[in-house]
Amino acid sequence: MQFGLNESQEILKQNARQFFAGECPMTHVRRLAESKQPYDPALWSKMAAQGYTGIIFPERYDGLGLGKVELILLMEEAGRALLPGPFWSTVALAGAVIDAVATDAQKTRYLAPICRGEVRSTLALLEAGAAWDLADAKLAANGKLTGEKLFVLDADVADFILVAAQSGVVLVEAQAPGLSITPMPALDLTRNFYAVQFKETPAEKLGDGVNLARALDIATAALVAEMVGGMQRVLDLTVDYAKMRKQFGKPIGTFQAVQHQCADMYLETESSRSAAYYAAWALEHDARDAATATSIAKMYASDACRQVGNRGIQIHGGNGFAWENDLHLYYRRAKTSETMLGDATFHRERIARLVIDPVPTSCGGNDRSSR
Amino acid sequence: MDLNLTSEEIQFRDEFRPWLATNVPADWAERREESLDSRFEYLRAWQRKLFEGGWTGVSWPKQYGGRGANLMLQVIFWQEMALASAPPMANTLGLGLIGPTIIAFGTEAQKTRYLAKILSAEEIWCQGFSEPNAGSDLASLQTEARLDGNFYVVNGLKTWNSYGWVADWCELVVRTDPNLPKHKGLTVLLVDMKSPGIIVRPLRQITGESEFAEVSFRDVRVPVENVVGNVNQGWDVAIGTLMHERGTFGAGLQITFRRNIERLIELAGQLRRNGKSAAQDPLVRQKLAQCYAEIEVMRWNQMRAFSRISAAGVPGPEGSIQKIFWSELNQRLQQVAQELLGSYGQLAGISPHSVDKGIWAYGYLRSRGNTIEAGTSEIQRNIIGHFVLGLPRSY
Numbered sequence: 001m002q003f004g005l006n007e008s009q010e011i012l013k014q015n016a017r018q019f020f021a022g023e024c025p026m027t028h029v030r031r032l033a034e035s036k037q038p039y040d041p042a043l044w045s046k047m048a049a050q051g052y053t054g055i056i057f058p059e060r061y062d063g064l065g066l067g068k069v070e071l072i073l074l075m076e077e078a079g080r081a082l083l084p085g086p087f088w089s090t091v092a093l094a095g096a097v098i099d100a101v102a103t104d105a106q107k108t109r110y111l112a113p114i115c116r117g118e119v120r121s122t123l124a125l126l127e128a129g130a131a132w133d134l135a136d137a138k139l140a141a142n143g144k145l146t147g148e149k150l151f152v153l154d155a156d157v158a159d160f161i162l163v164a165a166q167s168g169v170v171l172v173e174a175q176a177p178g179l180s181i182t183p184m185p186a187l188d189l190t191r192n193f194y195a196v197q198f199k200e201t202p203a204e205k206l207g208d209g210v211n212l213a214r215a216l217d218i219a220t221a222a223l224v225a226e227m228v229g230g231m232q233r234v235l236d237l238t239v240d241y242a243k244m245r246k247q248f249g250k251p252i253g254t255f256q257a258v259q260h261q262c263a264d265m266y267l268e269t270e271s272s273r274s275a276a277y278y279a280a281w282a283l284e285h286d287a288r289d290a291a292t293a294t295s296i297a298k299m300y301a302s303d304a305c306r307q308v309g310n311r312g313i314q315i316h317g318g319n320g321f322a323w324e325n326d327l328h329l330y331y332r333r334a335k336t337s338e339t340m341l342g343d344a345t346f347h348r349e350r351i352a353r354l355v356i357d358p359v360p361t362s363c364g365g366n367d368r369s370s371r
Numbered sequence: 372m373d374l375n376l377t378s379e380e381i382q383f384r385d386e387f388r389p390w391l392a393t394n395v396p397a398d399w400a401e402r403r404e405e406s407l408d409s410r411f412e413y414l415r416a417w418q419r420k421l422f423e424g425g426w427t428g429v430s431w432p433k434q435y436g437g438r439g440a441n442l443m444l445q446v447i448f449w450q451e452m453a454l455a456s457a458p459p460m461a462n463t464l465g466l467g468l469i470g471p472t473i474i475a476f477g478t479e480a481q482k483t484r485y486l487a488k489i490l491s492a493e494e495i496w497c498q499g500f501s502e503p504n505a506g507s508d509l510a511s512l513q514t515e516a517r518l519d520g521n522f523y524v525v526n527g528l529k530t531w532n533s534y535g536w537v538a539d540w541c542e543l544v545v546r547t548d549p550n551l552p553k554h555k556g557l558t559v560l561l562v563d564m565k566s567p568g569i570i571v572r573p574l575r576q577i578t579g580e581s582e583f584a585e586v587s588f589r590d591v592r593v594p595v596e597n598v599v600g601n602v603n604q605g606w607d608v609a610i611g612t613l614m615h616e617r618g619t620f621g622a623g624l625q626i627t628f629r630r631n632i633e634r635l636i637e638l639a640g641q642l643r644r645n646g647k648s649a650a651q652d653p654l655v656r657q658k659l660a661q662c663y664a665e666i667e668v669m670r671w672n673q674m675r676a677f678s679r680i681s682a683a684g685v686p687g688p689e690g691s692i693q694k695i696f697w698s699e700l701n702q703r704l705q706q707v708a709q710e711l712l713g714s715y716g717q718l719a720g721i722s723p724h725s726v727d728k729g730i731w732a733y734g735y736l737r738s739r740g741n742t743i744e745a746g747t748s749e750i751q752r753n754i755i756g757h758f759v760l761g762l763p764r765s766y
Binding site for chain 2 (some may be wrong): 001002003004005006069083232239242243250251253254255256259260263264266267270271274275277278281282285293295296299300345348349351352354356357
């Protein structure tokens with residue numbers, strides 16, 4: 001048993017860190033955020049050239065064919081850099097859904113261009129009730145789609161939008177008639193939400209949709225990894241600040257009231273990382289506890305990323321409250337991520353369903369639609 | 372990253388598991404309620420049996436009676452012991468702390484003299500570290516040892532000695548040079564507890580038991596060959612011991628916690644809340660799920676830490692969070708147990724109405740010690756702050 005990264009995994013992580021440090025520094029993140037530009041096409045092309053847009057998808061669709069652990073390492077570094085734009089929604093969410101539910105022909109048509117970096121996509125899941133349960137995706141699709149989806153990430157830059165409908169997953173082209181997309185201005189300055197209306201909009205059914213729960217678990221684990229990267233950055237910024245900032249003639253990191261908060265940030269970050277890595281491994285190997293592990297990771301990280309952000313701002317004092325400081329950009333992203341795909345309370349209930357309630361063996365405790 | 376067991380690990384597990392199935396004493400569950408004193412010989416006999424089967428000291432060198440295997444097998448050993456609900460071994464501190472310290476710092480003669488008898492439980496060990504005025508600030512300890520020919524003459528008072536009441540030997544930290552800075556003048560001695568001048572007084576604790584003792588030393592003569600490591604460099608030896616205290620020791624703990632949460636889930640199905648099964652109460656479900664999840668996170672943290680130790684030979688930074696994590700988690704778990712059990716939670720084992728022979732009332736009280744023993748949570752956070760994050764020393 002070896003829970004550490006192997007050599008090629010270490011190299012991938014280091015390369016990703018260097019790539020984002022060079023191509024997506026905080027000055028660039030701020031420029032995009034303040035210009036309301038949803039993403040940087042030039043950066044997207046460079047990421048595609050690295051193979052990042054096809055990291056977990058089969059080579060026959062022009063992907064890299066790597067595993068979920070590799071995806072998690074990449075997402076962690078993207079989160080550390082606070083990468084703006086539709087990378088998670090295109091690759092870890094829409095890409096994973098297409099890979100899980102679509103037919104071979106559909107994958108050639110939709111997944112391959114994602115891998116090549118030619119298109120962007122997302123998944124529309126939430127409706128007016130704002131529930132993450134798949135059973136609450138009530139929109140009916142029968143060749144045509146009518147109704148509304150809310151909180152759809154990156155919808156305005158998507159070349160096609162996947163929609164979780166009552167009958168399964170359907171795909172709507174960006175140019176389709178009857179489709180309208182309106183912004184839902186929110187906390188996160190580096191990632192945008194939209195309301196998406198359909199009116200007699202043509203929609204293509206993707207496969208049978210039975211593996212949607214598993215695809216959402218992959219997206220969830222990837223999101224947790226992104227949160228871990230953000231937590232790590234906030235921890236690093238805070239520890240640096242505690243070493244540099246002096247009060248009463250000493251660095252404030254000398255005081256245990258500050259030091260112990262830093263220690264807790266470290267504990268919360270490392271524990272979230274352990275959970276993200278384990279969930280990725282369990283998903284990669286279809287372990288029996290893959291669904292439970294994913295929910296545990298999201299539950300733990302959802303609470304932890306909020307606490308790490310709270311502590312980071314508190315230790316920075318007035319500076320942590322200032323617009324110029326990068327902390328609030330991470331804090332905003334963390335709050336959005338905390339809710340996305342279910343907050344801690346949602347996942348605790350899912351864990352309860354998986355480990356407290358007797359589970360019929362036929363679905364192996366892996367069925368997200370029953371949660 | 373490969374979380375599957377290697378063929379060597381599987382082979383070890385597949386040999387040990389059936390051995391345990393045959394050899395774990397059947398009456399342990401009943402004996403658990405006896406006083407520590409009366410069950411000690413039972414635990415000693417059990418360790419002897421493990422020793423004779425070749426299972427003690429999995430990662431200790433072969434020439435001193437160990438198995439010479441890697442750390443992962445030692446981890447699997449603790450896990451299998453917990454899975455089999457096996458009784459603990461009598462010589463807990465000898466096996467977990469003092470043996471590894473002697474392996475790391477001892478002379479050849481000391482290794483030959485002491486190690487095998489630790490494994491066989493022929494000689495039981497305790498630690499003489501804390502003093503009434505030296506707890507977290509261990510280096511301020513005052514028990515002194517004066518050189519007199521080929522002997523050190525020890526005077527002082529030690530407290531919170533686990534197993535002090537039954538120990539044959541003690542790993543004792545003493546001050547050999549009061550003129551040096553506090554960390555520099557310490558030395559570690561191996562002391563025969565039958566030496567004249569030693570008085571052991573049991574300490575009664577919050578649970579009513581006496582796990583710990585106070586040990587006084589008056590002109591106790593210890594031969595110079597019983598120094599471990601170098602004179603006046605005992606701090607390094609003591610810290611080495613404490614590192615082990617945070618080592619593989621906890622590997623079985625996660626399984627014990629897992630068993631506890633599974634039992635609580637089972638009990639939730641039998642208890643009532645708001646007119647329905649407690650297992651259907653949303654708040655109970657949230658709290659049980661939180662505990663279940665944290666126990667899994669503890670397991671994954673441990674797996675990462677053990678992997679790091681076995682690959683790099685030294686504990687990684689995540690090792691330092693283990694103690695805080697398990698001790699504070701156990702307190703939360705015990706609190707959830709109390710909330711779930713309600714009025715039953717307080718019952719002692721002798722009550723005919725007690726649940727699980729009173730282990731929840733006992734566990735609730737005992738868990739308060741978890742964040743104090745083996746380095747308080749505050750000290751652990753200082754260690755992370757200073758040694759892991761590189762913040763300035765706070766004291």
